[in-house]
Every structure is written in C-alpha cells, then in structure tokens.
Amino acid sequence: MHKEFLMGNEAIALGALAAGVNVVAGYPGTPSTEVLETIARRRTQDVYVEWSINEKAAMEVAAGAAYSGARAMVTCKQVGLNVASDPLMSLEYIGVKAGMVVMVADDPGPISSQTEQDTRTFAQFSKLPCFDPSSVAEAYEMIQEAFELSERLGTPVFFRATTRVDHGYESIEVADEGEWQHNQPEGFVKDSSRWVIFPRLSVVNHAKIEARNARLSDELSSYERNFVVPGAGECKRLGIATHGINYAYVRENLDAENHPRVLRVATPFPFPERKAVEFLEGLDEVLCVEELDPVIERELTYVCGKYGLDVRIRGKLTGDVAPSGENSVESVGAAIAAFVGKEASAAPAPGDAPTLPVRPPVLCAGCPHRASFYAVKRAMAGKKTIFCGDIGCYTLGNAAPLDMVDTCLCMGAGIDIAQGVFHVEPDTTCFAFVGDSTFFASGITGTINAFYNQADLTLVVLDNSTTAMTGHQPHPGTGRTMMGEVVAKVNIEAVLRGIGLSVVETVDPLDHERAVETVRRVAAEPGVKAIIFKSPCVVLAKPQARSVVDPEKCVGCQRCVKQLGCPGLVPRDGKVVIDESLCTGCTLCEQVCPFGAISGGCRIPVELPGGERA
C-alpha cells in the first residue's frame, strides 16, 4: 500500500485495476471522463481499454467481455446511460459470467449536463444493484466490492457517484501494482439457452431476479457501509437518512453532543430494509437529506407503511429539502437546523457588493467554431433559417454575439430535429451543426434518416479533429486509440458520400470569404448536403503567430468585438487591443476589420481533399 493524492475518478479507476478489471469501455462525459483516462494511464499491459463511439457500443463491448469471463467496466455520465439503456435493460435478464460494473457519474446542479436524472432511480427501474459512495477513499474500496458482488451474483451492478465525489480529491491509501488481483478470463463458452434472449427465458429469469433482489435486500442490511450512527443528547427521537456526498454534508453539520440518529445508505437498490427498520425503531421523525430523487424518502415511507411504524418521514416530498439542484454544506445545515428546531447559523450577509461581470463559458479565442458559425451567419443573413445545434463546445455558439444555436437537445439530435422542422416548414433553410466526435457517436443514423426520407437540409460538420469539450479524447477520425495504437482514420467525407450525399465540401472555416461562398452555394442545392469545416482545436494546436492592432488604423468601431465576441479582443481607450496571452493568430478578426487595422496572425494549415492546403 502507498499514499496518493487522487481525484475521485482516479481512485475509482485504481480500485477497478486493483480488482483485476480486464476490459474497460466508455464514452467521455463530464464528470465521468477521468475514470477511463486513468485506466489507460495506469493499466498493466494485459488490460484492454477503449473509448467506444458511444455508450451503447461501450455497454455491448463490456457485456461480451463479461460473457467471456473478463471483469469488465463501462464508464459514462448519467445521460450516457440513457444511450446505453437498451443493451443494459436486456443484459440484466441475461446476466454475466465475470464481474461487470457500470460506472455512472451523476451531476446534481446540473453543472455540465442536460438533466438532473438519478441513477439510483435507474437502478430501481432496471433492477440492478447500485453502490453510492460518499468520499474518494470510500469510492476506491467500494468499486472493488462492486466487482465482487457482481461476479458472485452474475449480474451487472451500478457504481454511481456524483460530481463532488468524482471531482473531489483526497490523499488516500491505495494498493501497489504488485498487490492487484489478476483475473484470467475463461473465454466464451457456447450455451444458447443462456446467452440468447427469448421471451421464454425472460420470464424465467425475471422471477429469479425478483427473488434475488429480495434476498439481497436482507444481505445488504448487514453490509458494513449501510450503517446507523446512534443519536446523542436531546435529539434521540429524531433521525436523518442520507447518502453519497450528502453524508459528508450532514457530518459537517452534526453537533457532537446533541444530534439525531443517522442512517447512511450505501446501496439504494436493493434497499437495505432490515437495516432501515432497525434505524426507525423508537424514532418520531426522520429527515431524508438527498440530492436528485427522493429515493430513500420513498423507501422509508414504504417501510413505515409495511411494518406499521409510526414515524413521520420528511424530505423533498414534504418541502423540507429542495426538490432539485445541488445541496451544499450550508443548505443541509439549514435543513437540519429547521428539523431539530434550532436557529440556523446566519451566513454572512452579502451586503452591498458591486455588480459583478457574468462569465458564461465561451468559445476560446481563435476557436474555429466561431469562424464556422460566423460564415453561416453571414451567408444566410436575411433568410428564413433554423440552426440546430448539438452537444459539444459548439453549443456555446448560442451566445451573443453569434447567436447561432436555435436548438440543442441531446447527442446527435440536431440532425433529426432539423428534419422535423423541415417537414412542417418546407420554406425554412435548415442547418444542423454537429462536431466530429458527436457525428461518430450518433450523427450517422440521423444523416441516413434525412437522406432516405427526402429531407432538405445542410449538415455542417465542425471537424476540429478531437473531442474537445471533455478534454481532447481520440475518436475514429483521429486515427489513435486509447491503447496507444495508430490506426486507419474513418473519413467523414467518405462516410457521407457512402450514404449517398452528392454534395459534400470540405473547407477551412478561417478562410472566411471562401467559407461564406461555400455555404451560400451548398445551401442552395436540393436535398441533404454537407459542409465539413475542418480546422484543429486551438487548445491542441500551437499558435504560429499572433495578431496585433495598429492603433493608427483602428477607428474604434468595435466591429470585430461586436461581430465575433472573441475573448482575445479587448476594447481599451476607445480602440481595440489584442490580449496576446489568448490570441492564437487565427486571422478571423483581420478578415472582418473593414479598415485593415489588424495583421500579423497566421492560420494553422489544414489539409483539404485533393492535397490542397488552405
């Protein structure tokens, strides 16, 4: 054993490696991404790891590995679980041979997500056992216990953490590489009565799942991480039930001399019913402190009804805890203070603070997406248009002054939404923007749907040759894998032509006039057509030169600032200066300035089809 300062996600990865995981597959998504990246960085040679093209593929790869006796793990964020839910719901009926853990990162707040869905509820729905750690140190231990349980029961299990555990850091004790378990997979053993799902098999296995979960509820009541902390002082007839990071928030707020009894639930499903009855014994009231869904609150209410216990259960459903959003040390403190009938300690008054600037996330200085949006905006000025966006950095194209994202729903949705709009409003010029990684994840099916069903739209692929938003993961277009191999690149233009699109043009978005002209020409074509805007992510490419403003020529019109909204352009003393620490020399502002006052930048060369270099 040795000590390391680890992020929760790193601890989860090291715990999985210590448990002898053989195969790990996932799709990037905040706050889950670092689990798989850490596996790739710290794995031994015999561990296989991949970024799959989406979560459904990851789930199926992991299932095949677990069928073959390999310990397998899937990593994704909560909305990624939706993509993987089709295979997972059926997989529970089939089961696995070796341990398989589905690691899902939930995002209360939400801080970087579309939804506040709760994987604990998904566990109830899918009937999969679920682990819910409260700290980095515990996440490291519990992921190993999750593999043990999964393998013993022959079922995939959820390991669900939230942002504050995933992205919290702690100094913790971890096993040395030499102490890791080694699991030698037996290989796939043919047995069509076991591995082929049919209604007849499903009804038999469903009964087994229900019986198993009833047994497991009792077994998990003895699991040491489902525990009760005795009350102290005057609060002995009160209880607090909590889970995950909220257990830490509760602890921060407990008065050592005088506090309610506490139930910490580590396995929200199957719910440890016997432990809950033991906790409720002799209590008058319980406050459930939860984030996302009132899972424990509903379970305790049910247990009280089932056993005829006269205990009032309070929480989200009774308005004692906020029904949505992220909890905090002080929001939990206020809820507990109200529950035990104490005054909440007054938070310092905000007072007369000056109005602060707001900082919504923005496209980076020099980001090629800005140029792509601006080119389409100029080309389509005055026309009736809809710009369907998608998930990635380029969702930020919605902000002023670009204002070029009219819709955003979920991965790959923009291409299909544009079709729906077209079928209702055929006179609207429809655009769908999609990033390269999102195109591979779930944009191809939508494109085929559009082509087959005779939609009229322009697909704009924003190809920056990486998965930028989540921290630059490789994808099929990059020609690199997580195993460190250099492989054949999947060519987006060839994919589109293979579908049947006859108009597919690739252009450098930073070649502004040419980009505008290309958009005008391509959008005028009938049917489904595509533009691939190709230019590398500026976080990865090294700037070749920086732009400067000639103060003699700058008249202070601020056209560059107001049209582009680039953080590198800063108004100062009635003119504009360029923040050299941010400028990448992309030259877009040089091309936009009507007075030729900006110069000195240098575009990063982009290889276009036909060997042309823009």
Place this chain on the structure above:
Amino acid sequence: MSTNIILCGVGGQGTILASKLIASAAMARDVAVKTAETIGMAQRGGSVFSHVRLGEDAACPLMARGSADLVLAFEPAEAVRQLPFLKPGGCVVTSTRPVVPVSAMTGGPAYDYEGIMEYLKAKVSNLVLVDSDRAAAELGSAKCLNVVLLGAAVRAGELGLSEGDILAALHERLPEKLWELNERALAWA
C-alpha cells in the same frame, strides 16, 4: 483544526495546479488533504473555484460559507464573488489584474473595476494585493501567476506552509526546465 482555502479565478488561469501544489506540500507534512475542483464546461472562460481543506477534521471536500481562512484570487471580481466563503477576519490574496469577459462588451453587466477594488478594501481587513502585470513584466512570463500568488499567500502566513514546502512541491510536480522561472515567481514580491 483544519485550514480552509478557496482558490478562484477564470477558467484557464491555473487554479487547479495551484491547489495541487498546496495539496502536495501539505501531504509532504503528513497533513490530510481534501479538495474540490471545477472541471468541465466552466473551464472555457467561466468562473472557477477550488475548495482546499487541510487537516483531519474536514469531513468533506467542500466548506460552508464563512469558513475560509484564505481566499486566493487570480482575478479581483472573482475574489468578490467568493467573499461570502471568507470567515470574519480571514485573509484575501488577489491579483489586481481584471479579466474582462466578452459578456461585458456584448450587453451583459459592465466590469466595474474601481467598485470592485474599493469593495475589497472596505470589506477585507487582511487584504494582500498582487500586481500581476508588474510580476509578469519582471519575471518575463505571465504563465506563473499561480506561483506568484502562492508566494504571497505563504508570506501572509495563511497557508500554514513554508516557502520551502511549496518549493519541494514545485520540484515534484513540474519538469526541471520550469523550476528556475517558478522559483523566481515564488520569491517575487
């Protein structure tokens, strides 16, 4: 007793490395460390913060408002934004250089620099201002602001760590070619 520190700034300024340097230095002294970071969408120019808690009695990586011993701010408006976390009499070390967001030029609230600086001076008795423009000019680089600020925090006596502790952490975490610049940054005053 735990020492509670808030680091704050604008995405991309280097707050995460600074919190890791504090953590490494504390661990080398056998002090338990818990931190929480902003990672994700906000890294693209948004407001970012780290909570750093040193000592055994911190149950959780996040602290309550009114409990920070030190707010280490990479940007003055962000210092004001995190001020509710400062405990009465706590210390604020802040860079004086504003980072003006695009929103301030495209219809959002303007950046009231004078108002922000006056507010900090009025509300914080233990305030250390770091002229980061001058630091960048004298050091020949704007990229070591995080270490300049750490140096100021050490000298303010608020980290419970010495310059030598931070120096050892720098050597552990950074490649050797960056040592000389960062050593000068740590000592810069």
